[in-house]
Amino acid sequence: MSAPTLSISRRLRGTPFTNRVSEAGVKGYTVYNHMLLPTVFESVEADYHHLKKHVQVWDVSCERQIEIRGADAARLMQMLTPRDLRGMTPGQCYYVPIVDETGGMLNDPVALKFADDKYYISIADSDLLFWAKGLAYGLHLEVDVNEPDVHPLAVQGPKADELMARVFGEQVRDIRFFRFHLLDFQGNEFAVARSGYSKQGGYEIYMDGAQNGEALWDALFKAGEDLNVRAGCPNGIERIEGGLLSYGNDMTRKNTPHECGLGRFCDTQTAIGCVGRDALLRVATEGPIRQIRSLSIEGDPVPPCTDKWSIFADGERVGRVTSAAWSPDFNTNVAIGMVRMTHWKEGTKVEVETPDGMRSAVVHLKPYI
Numbered sequence: 308m309s310a311p312t313l314s315i316s317r318r319l320r321g322t323p324f325t326n327r328v329s330e331a332g333v334k335g336y337t338v339y340n341h342m343l344l345p346t347v348f349e350s351v352e353a354d355y356h357h358l359k360k361h362v363q364v365w366d367v368s369c370e371r372q373i374e375i376r377g378a379d380a381a382r383l384m385q386m387l388t389p390r391d392l393r394g395m396t397p398g399q400c401y402y403v404p405i406v407d408e409t410g411g412m413l414n415d416p417v418a419l420k421f422a423d424d425k426y427y428i429s430i431a432d433s434d435l436l437f438w439a440k441g442l443a444y445g446l447h448l449e450v451d452v453n454e455p456d457v458h459p460l461a462v463q464g465p466k467a468d469e470l471m472a473r474v475f476g477e478q479v480r481d482i483r484f485f486r487f488h489l490l491d492f493q494g495n496e497f498a499v500a501r502s503g504y505s506k507q508g509g510y511e512i513y514m515d516g517a518q519n520g521e522a523l524w525d526a527l528f529k530a531g532e533d534l535n536v537r538a539g540c541p542n543g544i545e546r547i548e549g550g551l552l553s554y555g556n557d558m559t560r561k562n563t564p565h566e567c568g569l570g571r572f573c574d575t576q577t578a579i580g581c582v583g584r585d586a587l588l589r590v591a592t593e594g595p596i597r598q599i600r601s602l603s604i605e606g607d608p609v610p611p612c613t614d615k616w617s618i619f620a621d622g623e624r625v626g627r628v629t630s631a632a633w634s635p636d637f638n639t640n641v642a643i644g645m646v647r648m649t650h651w652k653e654g655t656k657v658e659v660e661t662p663d664g665m666r667s668a669v670v671h672l673k674p675y676i
């Protein structure tokens with residue numbers, strides 16, 4: 308049986324980099340924000356080793372931007388998230404949980420502040436634009452809410468600093484974690500942030516204008532030849548090792564930020580005006596009764612986690628695994644799951660029902676790296 312293919316149409320949007328990604332030999336795609344997101348080039352394991360050693364260029368255009376502009380921009384931003392944004396200054400990025408009126412997670416984007424009246428929200432995989440537009444319209448806010456022609460390109464891996472310095476100048480080295488500078492590329496000004504969906508370090512370039520795609524891609528590959536630069540993508544193994552959460556996989560609208568371990572990004576007392584404040588104040592006082600944890604699953608490599616796998620202890624279900632992969636570096640299966648408080652302590656032994664049968668597993672408080 309041959310694997311089914313993904314039928315492409317205008318609804319499933321390509322990106323300014325899709326031609327180059329294709330030429331680089333992409334072997335798999337997923338769909339993210341109605342857009343193509345590469346998932347594998349050589350093999351997930353080969354891509355993983357390369358990411359940890361060299362530098363990769365990732366087409367993460369699917370991290371769509373919601374642009375919020377206008378006199379009420381800051382007010383709308385604070386309505387959208389329980390994280391206190393009063394201390395946020397232009398040039399900063401904040402990881403911000405976004406919740407509905409019940410405290411359920413709607414998205415976990417990165418917000419960028421350009422000015423008091425201009426923000427971007429770099430979204431995970433859910434249609435947050437409509438929620439933001441609905442709030443702005445319903446409350447008669449003085450803001451424009453739009454999806455701009457901006458396409459993030461990530462440069463990740465230990466040699467990312469060297470490659471970016473060659474293309475954008477030495478000043479990229481001064482960009483601090485979760486900050487961005489506006490830098491020139493061939494007469495265009497792009498926001499360049501030290502951020503990205505890996506724990507290997509690197510940058511994200513918010514390329515403004517689709518017409519610059521191939522020039523930017525080609526400049527990075529030309530400058531990085533001797534650095535062994537390759538096309539890559541968010542790596543399923545590395546992100547689980549690092550405990551980076553995936554909206555829609557590890558959490559949904561049924562989870563609160565506290566269950567997702569994002570309570571540290573909720574200042575519900577002081578985030579005046581945020582949607583879901585009452586619900587989250589209750590959650591914050593009582594504390595969650597289940598929470599996201601890293602797990603190691605013993606035995607041979609597990610198959611891909613395409614559905615939730617039950618976690619058992621003493622014959623009772625105490626949680627669910629939502630992401631899992633074989634880790635060559637840690638020589639075990641690494642996983643992320645939601646675990647009940649009775650079994651969420653470091654080192655707790657549990658069993659996971661994988662499609663290949665029951666496996667022994669251990670709960671961890673911290674990610675691997």
Ligand code: THG
Nearest residue numbers: 370402415416417429430431502503504511551552
């Ligand atoms: N970068 C940008 N946009 C994005 C992502 C990104 N949009 C989609 C998706 N990724 C959103 N989800 C995340 C999840 C984790 C992080 C960023 C976006 C992340 N977390 C760090 C961590 O957990 O170690 C740091 C958080 C912090 O300390 O502030 O980077 O990757 N542009």
